[in-house]
Amino acid sequence: DSGVTQTPKHLITATGQRVTLRCSPRSGDLSVYWYQQSLDQGLQFLIQYYNGEERAKGNILERFSAQQFPDLHSELNLSSLELGDSALYFCASSVGGGRQSSGNTIYFGEGSWLTVV
Amino acid sequence: QKEVEQDPGPLSVPEGAIVSLNCTYSNSAFQYFMWYRQYSRKGPELLMYTYSSGNKEDGRFTAQVDKSSKYISLFIRDSQPSDSATYLCAMSAPGTNAGKSTFGDGTTLTVKP
Numbered sequence A: 001d002s003g004v005t006q007t008p009k010h011l012i013t014a015t016g017q018r019v020t021l022r023c024s025p026r027s028g029d030l031s032v033y034w035y036q037q038s039l040d041q042g043l044q045f046l047i048q049y050y051n052g053e054e055r056a057k058g059n060i061l062e063r064f065s066a067q068q069f070p071d072l073h074s075e076l077n078l079s080s081l082e083l084g085d086s087a088l089y090f091c092a093s094s095v096g097g098g099r100q101s102s103g104n105t106i107y108f109g110e111g112s113w114l115t116v117v
Numbered sequence B: 001q002k003e004v005e006q007d008p009g010p011l012s013v014p015e016g017a018i019v020s021l022n023c024t025y026s027n028s029a030f031q032y033f034m035w036y037r038q039y040s041r042k043g044p045e046l047l048m049y050t051y052s053s054g055n056k057e058d059g060r061f062t063a064q065v066d067k068s069s070k071y072i073s074l075f076i077r078d079s080q081p082s083d084s085a086t087y088l089c090a091m092s093a094p095g096t097n098a099g100k101s102t103f104g105d106g107t108t109l110t111v112k113p
Helices: none
Strands: A005-009 A010-013 A019-024 A029-036 A042-049 A053-057 A066-067 A074-078 A087-092 A112-116 B004-007 B013-014 B020-026 B032-038 B045-051 B054-058 B061-066 B073-074 B085-092 B107-112
Touching: A005 A087, A010 A019, A019 A087, A019 A112, A029 A074, A042 A066, A042 A074, A042 B032, A074 A087, B004 B085, B013 B020, B020 B061, B020 B085, B032 B061, B045 B061, B054 B107, B073 B085
Parallel strands: A010 A112, B013 B107
Antiparallel strands: A005 A019, A019 A074, A029 A042, A029 A087, A042 A053, A066 A074, A087 A112, B004 B020, B020 B073, B032 B045, B032 B085, B054 B061, B061 B073, B085 B107
16 A cells, blocks of 8 residues: 555546546655556656645646645546546655655555546 | 657566566666556556666566666566566656656566466
8 A cells, every 4th residue: 555545446427527536645745746547648647746836747638637735635637528538547646846866756546547438 | 759668568477487578768868767566456666766777686676777778677586476567667867857757658467376
């Protein structure tokens, strides 16, 4: 158990709908990262928040948004859903928020399976 | 062409075999190299972390980086059924945010008892 908690574990929704994925980072971790993993795209970095502020952005669509709250939990909002958004969405957390180092290990949650029908 | 290419597999080996997992990359700025293990229906977990070139050993696992060839490998000795998982390589350049590593697509390994 990595200590990163994600809900819901599974979600089925229709095209055009909006969903919210929730993540609680490990105790003491200030950074939260969101990733999308699909069969054809692999693991793609979406966005990172550090202590409530956006720190880095990756291949996140404009239909997607995220935020990190004062208690450090984070939510990823996916709107106007399309069939191609079906994927496994991972949240990860780390203590630091900066550059790569051996001390800045990223811990992944178990993911939220999203199926858009 | 992707920045990181990983042997797609799948790979099936008998218990006790030596396994070699490989990735090639095109970005010469990459200095940090990681291997993640992902069990079915679980999130990736960091297995090995290497900075720059050379070898790093941790128990049955050895990570090798050859920057001149832009090639990295993960060797698993005395493979066990519990090693059955998908292995992802990941890498990043200095100054890059830790979370923005570029991942390979993964190689699925099955170790048969």
